[in-house]
Amino acid sequence: MRLDEKFYLSENNVPFKEFFNFGMSVDCILFGYKNGEVRVLLIERGADPFKHFWALPGDLVTADLTLEDAASNVLYRLTGLENIFMEQFHAFSEVQRHPVGRVITIGYYALVRSENHKPVASAWATESKWFNINKLPELAFDHKEILDLAIGTLKRKVRNEPIGFELLPPKFTLLELQKLYEALLGYKFDKPNFRKKLLSMNLLVPLDEVQSNVSHRPAKLFKFDPDRYKTLKEEGFHFDLQ
Amino acid sequence: MRLDEKFYLSENNVPFKEFFNFGMSVDCILFGYKNGEVRVLLIERGADPFKHFWALPGDLVTADLTLEDAASNVLYRLTGLENIFMEQFHAFSEVQRHPVGRVITIGYYALVRSENHKPVASAWATESKWFNINKLPELAFDHKEILDLAIGTLKRKVRNEPIGFELLPPKFTLLELQKLYEALLGYKFDKPNFRKKLLSMNLLVPLDEVQSNVSHRPAKLFKFDPDRYKTLKEEGFHFDLQ
């Protein structure tokens, strides 16, 4: 259903079509975790403006796609992976934020298991590379602002929802989980207390499997139980790590 | 700085300007609180499409405004108030969500002290009216989806940040605050414990003033201390109500 344009005048009688001149883009903050470091995948721009600058992977959106589709496409082209955990977090709309025209961008943060994939090169990026979130290069456009907000959002989210698991392999030890949270939040947990707290939540399923090839007592492996979380949440449970 | 368009070809060599055909709008969910009820201000549409339907107040965005400006304008035209507490919460981008073209809308929720203002009529609305958030009419466009997400966001936010005060008059009693939270969250608090918890946070400043004209012992009035909250937050304090 497309209605007649005459219906669509603004309060000041501006013709409807005058409003349809925005560009939309998505920018993705892809987080990973390796060797105790939280990392983000950046690309080196292969074209002006900001050629050779590091930037967030992103793209202009075409009229046939939702923002979620567009962000999924960016992540797929970047990693070869589908169904990456991904969540919208903010719209950036400064009038002069993009040098070529009025582009509003929607930020998505996404979480992957670093080991699972190799970032691939693409037409819009000459290179892609993981950066420790505490050692970031200068970025193109307003991407520093976007990335800062993404990091803040991740730190807040990770305390209130069990999404940290998306950064770990499907099977993990409790100490690996603890180290991840320590890297994300920037402080230490007491090992026995962290264990007790996480296990008391009943979100982790112990597996009949242990670490191998470690030069110490091998740790039991666990997996996260998303269905269990769903059930608990409906019963009023709130995931909460301080 | 406007760069030459030749720089801006997509991966498939689509000319840059082909991307600049989106309409942007903002939709505002204005929450209020009165007589123990959480309410939202809706407008009755005065024009097609969805003429005579109840809808969220909103507007198309012009190229010279940020989204925040646009949302502030909507709220100002609606209430006559400036500097209303307001926060972006989601972008809605279903391809067919608007019957006349590709309009992406950004949802803002906002909080006002109901007593402070009278909703005013405007060109795009024949009427505006407060609705209890549990007794909502049928809505235009995808506004039900937007409103539902706004309510969910408010309930979550109100537990983790001291924004509930935005819905109360500047001076309030502890029981008024408790009733507000009970209405927002849908469950009861124990009076002595609620008092102790809130006062122990040191966010409330007791005033040398009490209720008047009440047929019972007049309650002490308090005000919220935003500077104190800022300080505490920087020290690692997390507002938290279960």
Added chain:
DNA sequence: TCAAAAGTGTTCCGAATACACCCATGC
């Protein structure tokens, strides 16, 4: 045997819970 990390148990403290109870005001 030693290093390293896994894993358990216990004590202590403070916050949340569940109450009972008294206070001040208008009618």
Added chain:
DNA sequence: GCATGGGTGTATTCGGAACACTTTTGA
């Protein structure tokens, strides 16, 4: 006096913090 909500005190419980300790593996 009595109804109404304001406001305080206390006993109990529960969870988190701190920390000591034992266990299991590889080298």
